Amino acid sequence: MNPIYKTFESLDWMTLVLFFSLMVLALGKYLFQNRFLNFMILPFNNKYVVLYNKKGRLLNWFHILLTLFQLINFAFFLFLVQNIFYNPLWEDPLADFALIFGVVLLFQIVKMLLQLTQGFVFNTQSLITDLLFNKTSYLNHSSLIMFVANVILVYIFKDAKVVIYLALILILSINIIGLVKLMKNHQKVIISHFFYFILYLCTLEIAPLVIVGSYLKD
Template structure:
């Protein structure tokens, strides 16, 4: 009987990123089991936000791990959307990924700094930190959908529009639940500052999405 030599193909960059994402999830689950379990049921039970919405929450290791996971998968998902629905570009996919990753990372960091600065000026640091933590937590949870979708889109149903649209519906639904709970829990503050709330939505929530959408289209 002759030995059979198996040749393992070199892992491409997308596979490496998805594997790294899986390691981040495993690390988060291993180091923070209770937080991870509460995080998984976030859209159905707000226990994660209630229990862990404390001082220093934005810079806890669990939150940072999930945010890195989110940035990687939202960038991969946006890259697939660009490839399937918009104009093909001559740039390599890896280059496009890093451009999108840079845009999302800079946007989220800049928005958080502006919000924290606004909280410092108006002496509402605690409230602003709660709002930021709530929104990022739901976005991080929706990145689980992106992660599963990325695996399907890269290896099972490649570039499937049905998978993308289904994932978008789920992502929007999860973040809509988070927004609804956020408005419900802080309705008194929002009503008393309704004009500033609308201005905030237009400048820090909707406008960046338009900018990113324009980049993907071009």
């Protein structure tokens, strides 16, 4: 009888990535307990944005930790989506994830710098900073959904497309809630800077989505 060799994809690096992101989240909770509790109910209560939407908000350590958690899980979620729906970019899955993480990180940094530059040029720094903090906070909150989906796709229901679709619905719902609340709370400022707000939406929000959508379609 000849031995039958079976190959198993190593989950060690995936486990380390997910565990590291969980440690980042736990550190944020440990260091900023009250802030974390307000953050957890963000889609249902805008208290977090109201309390912490002030000077230095984007450079606060809690915001930085949660943004790091979001970047890791966003990149990992895209990595899993790519492997389920498309062909991997590299033979080494770790290199594939590293590339996606680098692209996501670079994209968000460049986008943020462009937004801040636009605010400086058109003298709407306060509005742009409010938009950035509000949008990033809700995106960070939706990364909790990404983390749960990542764990399910890696350890429980591997390659389950329904998990991806459900996660996308929840992620979009959370961020739409954030956008609606933002426009409601800043409607007077948005109306007075309506032209700049439309320019901001077209160039820095809609255009990137169209480009990414066209890439995925091709």
